[in-house]
Amino acid sequence: MRKYRKWIAAFLIIFIASAAAGIIYYRNATGGERRLSMIYIPKVVDGTNDFWTSLILGTQMAAKEFNTEIEIMAPDEENDVEGQNRILMEAMEKQPDAILISPSSFTESDSLLQKARDQGIRITYIDSYTEQDIQDITVATDNVEAGRQLGKFAASILEPDDQIAVVAHVKGVSTAVEREQGFCDGLGAMADNIVDVVYCDSSYEKSFELTVELMKKYPDLKMVAGMNEYSSVGAARAVKTAGAEEQIAVVGVDSSQEAVQLMEKGVFKGIVVQKAFKMGYLGVEETSRLLRGQNYETEIDSGCQLVTPENMYSGEIEKLLFPFNTLNMPKTEEK
Template structure:
């Protein structure tokens, strides 16, 4: 009898263990299928550059990180040392594919040169979201950025009022071949209307403060009739403004530009800039992550989203809404 009880006891223990195992496995499976149980997705964001000195890119990265944190995703940022280094960005995109991310967010450095490698991303089954700039192929599930043509046109319309049909105009653009440079320049020229015929010189600074500075000094020395400068991104705007200051031409040569670094805002307050078009990079980064998560959760992404822009002058600089746009993380 004792032997029989021992055997049954062992059978009971084995049945209990087996039942426990089934329950645990079933619980895990149910948890995986539970729509309320959020999966942690691994995203990679590749901006044109990682430059701590650049307010636009740091804010865009912060926006993407904020979106990932709020949506329970992990995000890794990989970027080139300079915006103009398209070859480095292409290599970084290839490196990112080896990590097999759930989705890839990219700010392409060129309109056509990065298209082939981004096609490889899509062909590998990795959802692609484009931020800030676009390419010559319609392969991304979503494109989020400033409406650069519209923003450029608004800036051009304002700039035309500063010269009143007199004087010449110089444009300090950023990277030749990038979609943002092309769209903004087209918008600026259309916004200026007849005044666009007064454009005397267009230079490309390759998103370098130093190069923008040197090119602007050279331009103003060669064409002393220039009375208005238009810059198409933060690097061009800051470099050109420093040159204008050093040449003693602040206020004499009117200036308008894109972006809103701390230095740009200070130069606007000082009267070196008459206006700046500020983008909304925090929105851009946040919306990019949001669209990636939508796709990964089986929802439909928005094919195109305008993250917004705003013309800021000395007259509206201190309005509460504009202060919040200029200092999004200040707690104002």
């Protein structure tokens, strides 16, 4: 009996030592820091949209690297402001350390976001922002610059009197307003050639239908410019279906596998690509720094790049067009 007691005692000592070593290893691996809780509320979760898919993957990868639990909550449609606000209220009830959000409205979420701040929840804006400066951190493309790059390129391939139509996404949202502004700035004097601006409410189908109407209304139309993936791809589909790619140049913001194919077929003449994965990654990284009392940046431009048929398969640009092929790259390269 005494022999068995010795074995049991030895086993308990080994077990306790192993458990302690495991705890020490875990604390060293995580810097001895508690696991953070974040909720990210994008405008939509849509497997057909590479921008949102890539951005969300960026948040999830950063969460793994920075010892953070992240939950994704989103409405079914990008322009569902009421739905996003209901989700925001649900998120507030869960009392996370931080809420990261891509606001669908410039004005309609401010009061709820302020209430969240008053409850001690930190706020990070990703991709878009609201009228009031409620946030701790903003990570986004410089949308005026993105529009300006697109406008300058458009002006370079048009004749002085060519007619231009703009298919934007959601009227009044910060990204649409700023990209339209930048597009006009980039066009310069040719901004007077814009004959119409329509809004597709971030629907491929509505963008397609609006573009068909624009082509009928303006038979001499020479360019359609989309301001996000839904508006750009929808417009390009319409031009391709009409067999009008030789008459009407399509340019836009955001990319997808379909956009790449449409560029290869000569429909898209140029697109400005956002760095969506980087945007999501930095949103979580900087928020984790804030929550842990480390130095962090409050305003981050995640960058963008003009892509044309001539440069689409060169080095870094190819990585932007095919982000899901590069998710296993080292962290330093991804940033």
